[in-house]
Amino acid sequence: MTNTAPSTADAHSAPGAGDFAARAHQIAKVYGRGDAQVIALDSVTVGIPRGRFTAIMGPSGSGKSTLMHCMAGLDSVDSGQVFIGDTELTGLKDKQLTRLRRDKIGFIFQAFNLVPTLTALENITLPMDIAGRKADNAWLDTVIDTVGLRPRLKHRPSELSGGQQQRVACARALASRPEIIFADEPTGNLDSRSGAEVLGFLRDSVRRMGQTIVMVTHDPSAAAYADQVLFLSDGQIVDTMTSPTAERVLERMKGFETGGRPAAPGAQEPGVAAR
Numbered sequence: 001m002t003n004t005a006p007s008t009a010d011a012h013s014a015p016g017a018g019d020f021a022a023r024a025h026q027i028a029k030v031y032g033r034g035d036a037q038v039i040a041l042d043s044v045t046v047g048i049p050r051g052r053f054t055a056i057m058g059p060s061g062s063g064k065s066t067l068m069h070c071m072a073g074l075d076s077v078d079s080g081q082v083f084i085g086d087t088e089l090t091g092l093k094d095k096q097l098t099r100l101r102r103d104k105i106g107f108i109f110q111a112f113n114l115v116p117t118l119t120a121l122e123n124i125t126l127p128m129d130i131a132g133r134k135a136d137n138a139w140l141d142t143v144i145d146t147v148g149l150r151p152r153l154k155h156r157p158s159e160l161s162g163g164q165q166q167r168v169a170c171a172r173a174l175a176s177r178p179e180i181i182f183a184d185e186p187t188g189n190l191d192s193r194s195g196a197e198v199l200g201f202l203r204d205s206v207r208r209m210g211q212t213i214v215m216v217t218h219d220p221s222a223a224a225y226a227d228q229v230l231f232l233s234d235g236q237i238v239d240t241m242t243s244p245t246a247e248r249v250l251e252r253m254k255g256f257e258t259g260g261r262p263a264a265p266g267a268q269e270p271g272v273a274a275r
């Protein structure tokens with residue numbers, strides 16, 4: 001059944017830009033030309049609420065990765081605007097974009113992307129070292145203890161399990177307290193136990209540390225860790241669900257097999273409109 005409860009953002013009577021860690025306004029992305037043309041994003045307007053855990057789901061090819069990459073400044077849009085906090089990302093020059101990504105965005109990928117020759121601790125502080133910024137040691141301690149890596153700090157990635165490596169990647173993303181963390185299938189390479197640990201940790205970092213996280217996933221159980229789920233279909237946000245459970249997300253996903261958008265009258269307004 002489609003959830004018709006108001007989304008996290010809609011719960012505020014009149015959310016302004018300050019309520020969103022990231023916003024997209026009517027963004028479009030088209031790949032290819034002529035017969036090979038694919039509309040990956042079709043005028044998507046969405047706000048990612050600050051201090052919340054948002055999951056993005058949808059059928060294969062619905063535009064999830066494209067949306068995430070465009071919002072994170074890893075890919076350009078053909079039209080529309082993207083904001084990280086108050087900063088408009090669209091139109092920035094390459095150098096400015098690189099700096100913005102470095103200073104304001106954390107990334108967690110399916111492949112952990114750790115540097116094999118560095119220890120866990122060195123991997124965690126690497127982005128700050130590259131930026132020439134000094135780590136806030138008290139914060140770093142909190143992050144390390146929260147992900148349970150203290151006994152493993154001197155280990156290199158090859159000496160860590162997959163789950164531990166992903167926890168290093170999570171700690172690396174959190175260490176600089178970014179405005180927002182984008183996680184692309186963060187549990188895709190993990191067994192279910194390690195996956196649950198990482199998801200639990202991501203959820204805790206939102207609840208305890210006020211971090212904002214957006215996660216693309218195919219897994220309804222993973223989406224259930226989020227505060228809200230955005231559903232994409234054919235390049236558009238067609239539904240949202242707050243306080244998701246795996247069962248309700250699975251049920252909603254089944255609807256896409258028979259044609260996508262909820263047809264019921266009064267069904268949820270598309271997306272978390274960024275006003």
Ligand SMILES: Nc1ncnc2c1ncn2[C@@H]1O[C@H](COP(=O)(O)OP(=O)(O)OP(=O)(O)O)[C@@H](O)[C@H]1O
Nearest residue numbers: 031032038040058059060061062063064065066067
């Ligand atoms: N570089 C590209 N060139 C051409 N088409 C592309 C490119 N990247 C994505 N697409 C197309 O754009 C659409 C959206 O792709 P996207 O990867 O965002 O979907 P997705 O929902 O993340 O899919 P999946 O769940 O399979 O990873 C798809 O039809 C895809 O084939």
